[in-house]
Amino acid sequence: MIKLIQILIEGALVGLVYGLVAISFVVIYRASRIVNLAQGEVLVIGALLLWTFTAGMKAAGWEVPLIISLAMTLAACIAFGLILERFVFRPLISQPAFAIFMASVALLIMLRGTAQLLWTAETRAFPVILPEGAFQLGPFLISTPLALGGLFSVLLAIGLHAFFTRTRQGLRLAAVAEDHRTAMSLGVSVRSAIATAWILGTVVATAAAIVLLSGRVVSLEVAHIGFKALPVALLGGLESIRGAPLAGILIGVGEALAMAYLDPLTNGAASGLLPYLVMITVLLVQPQGLFGWKRIERL
């Protein structure tokens, strides 16, 4: 029994990290109607930027306090978002969804190539940003960085939800997510919405990288988490920011249970397949996810 609850807790905490990556995914969709497959690569770029401004600069002899490194990373993320908007997505405004989707696929391999060219494929130690270790809660052991990260993703989801539904700026973004042309004709700047979307998405992805990688190693393989977050975002609903952490918990718990009880029977495949099977089931049964807008294109 204690083992089961321990598995559930760990699964939920890992799931909240997936949820955080899914939030970065949803934010981009919610503000610009772009399904960004390259989110895993964006996360890796954010992580590598942060590594450069902490460990990399330390190695080069310019050590700066952590807070300044974080500020520099934030600035770099904003620059990254602006560059993507200006050179990739601005020319594609009001193009068919297919073109925008393919642009994100092209971006996926381009960002991977760029990361490999600039930082090479070696693995590096990621700086310790969140406190290490674990604490005891009753008979259960809880990892401190994951617990802090989980708390952070729940708070972030609530905050972003308030931003998207209560503020003027957020409602403008929602209008762009609804339809580019209508938004433009109502005087909403689609350009600035897309730029905001990418800046938010990059910043949230970098935050997810901090939670995921703090004190561990960063390599190009980490980008794989992007594809794990995709089923989470879809289950929660692509438009729903609050749905992402909840769906993350569901998928994380399911994955942990499958890992503990089904993997020994299936040679380790069950936990890997589970998110994707959930994704296909969601698409077949309720394509808008748990909390998405019921405006799915259907036959």
Added chain:
Amino acid sequence: MLPTGIHFESYAAETRVLKTRRSQVWLAILVAALLVAPFFAGAYLTGIASEMFITLMAVYGLYITVGMAGQINIAQSAFVGVGAFAAAKLSGYGVPVFLVIPLAAFCTGCVSVLFALPASRVKGLYLALTTLAAQAMFPIVIYALPPGWLGGLAGMPVEPLTVFGLDLGSPARLYYFTLAIVAVLTVSVFRIQHSRFGRAMIAVRDNDVAAEVMGIPVFKVKVMSFFVGSLFAGIAGACMAYVLQFVTASSFTLFASVWYLGMLIVGGLHSPLGAILGVLFITIVQESLHKVANTLMQLGAGGGGTLFALTSIILGGCILIALIFEPRGLAHRWAVLRKAFQIWPFPRS
């Protein structure tokens, strides 16, 4: 655009691909050139050409699913993998090659239908996500199956290719083998556009509501477009298994799927010529990059990783440039060039 004095009296004549005598002559010259090429090119170039033909088969399949029916498929490489594993398994049982290839294609088609079924509920991007799931699940399943079935992590050897007791192991013979298959597929892909099924797919792509109103079974056409596209992928996979003599799941990645899609987009989505031009263009770019990287490596700079990174950046850049500046691809550029040449000295409209 056609030269003056050419006109048609029947639909069959209008749908013909080679409309004039001159184009037939050009095709004959091209076929002759392809047939004698291995005598002049070295083993390396012949190998590249066979690889290019196999890629072209997969891209033809993608042209049917994505270009004609408008359904995004980012799992073509996984489908090629299914074909390759099916061929490897069947050849292990001693099945002759002219049975292996159709059977492998059929297996691949059946697998793809499983992932096309969500088309009954969703379309567009959401359907693309189910193919993404197919691509992500493919290696997990192969690795988890018992090693006796499909080789697991280690991969699977393939029996050497023999046709009627004749061993087709050398690069030149493999070249002719792939050339023959790609020729058959080229003819069929050019014909499909003007068939009933091809017109139905194009109608579904252009407007699926209108297609439904005209009495086209939209869901069936979408699933069939996946099936047919994957038949091509399965054939490509079987050829790849025979050429490489070894299959592992790690060669069929999402990355390769993106390459196939990229070739189609750069070439032009809406004509089979686009598939050919795209494959040719990207292969040439890739090979020249190899040359450059080899020279650089001899000078002592960079390594294999740099080459991989550069190819990724250039392919991604090509796709983006094609999407932003010429969504109709190289095929359209080619048509513009041809027209300018035909109506010279008049300015092009």
